Amino acid sequence: MPTSIEAIVSAYVRLKNRQALEHMRELRRQLLKPLQSKSSIDTAQSRDFILEDIRVIEGGLEQLRSPPHG
Template identity: 35%
Template sequence: MASAIELIVSAYVRVGDRDALVGLLDHRQRLAADLRGRTGFDFSVPMNAVTGEIGVIEAGLAELAGPVPTALGSKADSAG
């Protein structure tokens, strides 16, 4: 079964809504940055989830062609 983010990205790709995908990517990148900045708890599980969602969104953007925005960085910065 597809995850919620996969279904959302798929719908945006079908209708060609690149702006919505960029918005999702920006939001997930901000979440990742926030999680990386927190201490006192093991945030690896939510961080892995956000990282996976970023990958799904980037794949959707790649389907629509054109460069993937990297304002906050993505895969390279979210490695840990």
């Protein structure tokens, strides 16, 4: 079963909505910045979730860059 972010990215890929994917990626990058600079609390799990979201979003963007198969 796909995760929520995978389902959202898949929908945007089907709709060829590159702008929405780029916006989602930028928002997550903004969320990641303060987490990377915190040393007084353990932010590893939050960082991991955001990095996974970014990975999935970038996979969707790559699908939009690639020519369709078949």
